Amino acid sequence: MKKLALLATALAMISSSAMAADMAVKAVKAPPPAPFDPWDIAFGAGVMNDYIFRGVTQSNHNPSVTAYFEPRYNVTKDLQLYVGTSTESISFANRAAAEVDVYGGIRPTFGAFAFDVGIWGYLYPGGTCFFGAPFDTAGNAVGPECATNFLLNGNVMKKDVSFFEVYGKVTYTINDNWAFSLNEYYSPNFLNTGAWGNYSSIIGKYTAPSTVFGSSGVGMYVSGEFGRQWLGTSDSFYGVPAFPNGIKYADYDTWNIGIGFTYKVFTLDLRYSDTDLSKGNCSAFTSAFNASGTTDVTPINPLGTGSNWCGAAGIAKLSVDLTAASNLK
Structure with missing residues (x-):
């Protein structure tokens, strides 16, 4: 009987212990995952010694500052909609106050391929027309403002050079280190000159392993x-x-190569940029207010002024980039 009593007591203890263990497991069950929040905002700013756009300085080789703000909506983890605006300080021949960009598009991702398709508007408020004569070369009236303002080197520029482009990009990520991008931009009226513009480029990027700097x-x-x-x-x-x-x-062709260093939300990018545009054709294209000389004659630049706005340049840019989802929680 004693043996039976001891056996019964042991079974009861085992049963009680098992129930307690089961209750403990249920008590620490993982909480449900947080609900998916599709909204995010990217924003940032930067300072650079020269604002180069497709190989051409937009700041007369002087320092420039920039800032941007980009709300995003993630339809799924592989489909993002976005709009944004950015500003850059510039130095144009028409003395525009700044460059103000507005843009929007869609970013779908398919495996290793990330696409970006949208429209980009470049606005240049506060400009002044420089022409220096009441009529253009075809005999069209240019207005009283253009007739009284002129550049000493003979270059001319409209008051408003705002324009827009449609664009498409695709980035193929090979692995954690290598990625390549193809880019295409088209404008029916580049810089409001009346000329269409088409820009195509290829970008290669190597990201070093995170262990390089320990x-x-x-x-x-x-x-x-x-x-x-x-x-x-x-x-x-x-x-x-x-x-x-x-x-x-x-x-013209343009190219750049550089090295960048990142730390948390900061990036320091050091880059060399250049084009194959001649100084004479550069003067005609940019209407540079400081183009000078008479020896850089081309069919579209009969006065022979030359500009270094399209030549070799070294660029150092320090920027900070954040998102609300990653940096403000």
Whole structure:
């Protein structure tokens, strides 16, 4: 009987212990996952010693500052909609106050391929027309403001050079280190010159392993781009005696290569940029207010002024980039 009593007591203890263990497991069950929040905002700012756009300085090789704000809506983890705006300080021949960009598009992802398709508007408020004569080369009236303002080097520029482009990009990520991108931009009226513009480029980027700088948190990448800008024929405002109805801007190649360092939300990018545009064709394309000389004569630049706005440049840019989802929680 004692043996039976002891056996019964042991079974009861085992049963009680099992029930307690089961209750403990249920008590620490993992909480349900947080609900999916599709909204996010990206924003940031930067300062650079030179604002280069497709190989051409937009700031007369002087420092420039920039900032952007981009709300995003993630339909799924592989489909994002976005709109945004950015500003850059510039130095144009028409003395526009700044560049103000507005844009929007869609970013679908399919495996290793990430696409980006949208429209980008470039606005240049506060400009002044510089022409210096009441009529353009085709005999069209240019208005009283253009007739009284002129540049000493003979270059001309409209008051409003705002324009828009449609674009498509695709990035193929091979692995954690290598990625390549193809880019395509088209404008029916580039810089409001009357000439269409088409820009195509390829970008390669190598991101170094996170162990390169140990546990410091510093990252590093090397990237380069090769692109070609095709341009059509301007309207008569930019015409010259040989081409009174407009000039066919010179197409050109541009390239850049650089190295970048990242730390948390900061990026320092050091880059070399250049083009194959001649100084004469650069003067005609940019209407540079400081173009000088008389020896850089081309069919579209009969005065022979030359500009270094399209030549070799070194760029150092320090930027900070954040998102609400990652940095403000």
